[in-house]
Amino acid sequence: MRKLMGFCACLMLASLIGCSTFKQPSEQEKLNVSEMTSDMRTWALGRGLIDLPANWTGGGDVKLYYGLDANHSTVEVQVVGEGVTQQRFDEALQERASRIAAIKNPRLNNVSMLVSARGETRQRIMLQYFESTEVPDTFVHEFHLLVDDAYVMLRAESYNGNIAPVVARLKKLSKEIFKVAAPNAGAGFALGPIVIRSNHDQEIATFYFAPPASDVALEVYINALSPSETKSMGARAEEGAQIFLAGDYENLRTRKITLAGMPAEESLIGFSDDTHRQILFGGETYRDNPSLSRPFMSFSLSAGGIESRPKDPNAVVDLVRWTLPDFASFGYELPLWQQPEDPDPVNPSLTDYEAMAVWDAILKSVRIRFNSVAPTADPYAHVRVPSAEAIAEGKRVLDELLATGPDGQPWKPEPW
Structure with a gap:
C-alpha cells in the first residue's frame, strides 16, 4: 500500500510540473535573476502599467477607432x-x-x-x-x-x-x-x-520591448473590445506545436493565472532544431465583459534564435526612415547583394529558470491604472x-x- 501511495504521489507531482524536469536553480541563476528583477522601470502600457528590467527599451503604436460599425x-x-x-x-x-x-x-x-x-x-x-x-x-x-x-x-x-x-x-x-x-x-x-x-470607441495596439543586443524580446498586443478566445491557450499552443514543430517541443509550464486583475492563462514551451534551441512564453487574459478598462492582453516572450545587433551609442536615431510611405523610401535599403548576411541563430541567453523568473516578475507587475478611463471628456x-x-x-x-x-x-x- 505504501508503495502504491508513493507511486501516486509521484504521478501527481509530475502532473503539476508538466513535462519539464524539476531542477534546483544554481546560485548564479539566482544572482542573475536578482540583478534583472531588483531594478525595474515602470512603463505606461495602454490603460495599464508594466515593470520591466531597467535596461530594456521599447515602443509601440496604437490604432484608435471612432465608431464600431462599417462606417467607422x-x-x-x-x-x-x-x-x-x-x-x-x-x-x-x-x-x-x-x-x-x-x-x-x-x-x-x-x-x-x-x-x-x-x-x-x-x-x-x-x-x-x-x-x-x-x-x-x-x-x-x-x-x-x-x-x-x-x-x-x-x-x-x-x-x-x-x-x-x-x-x-x-x-x-x-x-x-x-x-x-x-x-x-x-x-x-x-x-x-x-x-x-x-x-x-476602440483601441488596438502593439508594444515591443527588449534588452540591448539580445536574443530576448517581449511583445504585447492589446485589443480593448476583442472577445476572449474560446479555446484554452494551452490547447492552442499544443496544436500549433504539433503542426509547426512536429511535436518536438517541451511543455515547461501551463497553468491558469491572474493578469492585470483578470483571469488569464499561460503556456511556456521550449523547442529545438539541428542548430539551436528557443523558448516561447505566452500569456493572455480572459473576460466576459470587454471594455477599455478590461482589454484583451496577449504577452509573448521569446529567447533564442536571431540576436539583435549592438547599437552604436553615438548614433543619432533616424526620425524619418521607418515611417516613410513605401513609394518615398527608395535609397534607404541596400541592394540584396550588398546587404550583410543574417547572423547564425543562437541558443537562449537565459536559462529556463531565469526566463521563467523574469516572465513571472513582469506578468505580476501588470496592472490597470486607477481611473484610466475617464467618465467624461477630458476638461484639459x-x-x-x-x-x-x-x-x-x-x-x-x-x-x-x-x-x-x-x-x-x-x-x-x-x-x-
Whole structure:
C-alpha cells in the first residue's frame, strides 16, 4: 500500500510540473535573476502599467477607432522619437516632405505626390499626399507634433475626396495628447511618454520591448473590445506545436493565472532544431465583459534564435526612415547583394529558470491604472490652443523650412 501511495504521489507531482524536469536553480541563476528583477522601470502600457528590467527599451503604436460599425474611421498614433529638439524636428520634417514631394504621380500628369503642407505652429504641422499612384482620390493625412520633446505622428486616410472630417478629427486629437511620466499617466491610452485623452470607441495596439543586443524580446498586443478566445491557450499552443514543430517541443509550464486583475492563462514551451534551441512564453487574459478598462492582453516572450545587433551609442536615431510611405523610401535599403548576411541563430541567453523568473516578475507587475478611463471628456483637452502670434510664427518658420522643393522650385505650405 505504501508503495502504491508513493507511486501516486509521484504521478501527481509530475502532473503539476508538466513535462519539464524539476531542477534546483544554481546560485548564479539566482544572482542573475536578482540583478534583472531588483531594478525595474515602470512603463505606461495602454490603460495599464508594466515593470520591466531597467535596461530594456521599447515602443509601440496604437490604432484608435471612432465608431464600431462599417462606417467607422481610424487614426494611427506613433511616437517617432523621444528627446527630440526643435531643430531635429524641423530637419526630419524637411527631409520627409522633400522625399515625398520628389516622387511624381504618373497617372495625374506627373504632379508631386505631396499635395500640401500646412503649419499652425513650429510644433504642429500637417502633410497631405496621395496614398499611391493607383488611386487618385485616396489621400494620407499626417499630423506631426512635437509634444515637449516627444515627436508624435498621427496618420489617417481619406477616401473619395471626403477630406474635411479627417482633418477635423486630426486637429481635435492633436490637442488631446500630453507628455506624462508613466506612474502619473492618469486617464487615457498611454503610449510610451505620452497619454492620449481622446473619446474613441476602440483601441488596438502593439508594444515591443527588449534588452540591448539580445536574443530576448517581449511583445504585447492589446485589443480593448476583442472577445476572449474560446479555446484554452494551452490547447492552442499544443496544436500549433504539433503542426509547426512536429511535436518536438517541451511543455515547461501551463497553468491558469491572474493578469492585470483578470483571469488569464499561460503556456511556456521550449523547442529545438539541428542548430539551436528557443523558448516561447505566452500569456493572455480572459473576460466576459470587454471594455477599455478590461482589454484583451496577449504577452509573448521569446529567447533564442536571431540576436539583435549592438547599437552604436553615438548614433543619432533616424526620425524619418521607418515611417516613410513605401513609394518615398527608395535609397534607404541596400541592394540584396550588398546587404550583410543574417547572423547564425543562437541558443537562449537565459536559462529556463531565469526566463521563467523574469516572465513571472513582469506578468505580476501588470496592472490597470486607477481611473484610466475617464467618465467624461477630458476638461484639459483645449488648453493648448495656440495664440495668433504663435500661428503667425509657425507659418513664417514653415514657409522658410519648406520654401524650396527638391527640384529647386518654391512650393509654399498653406495656412490653416
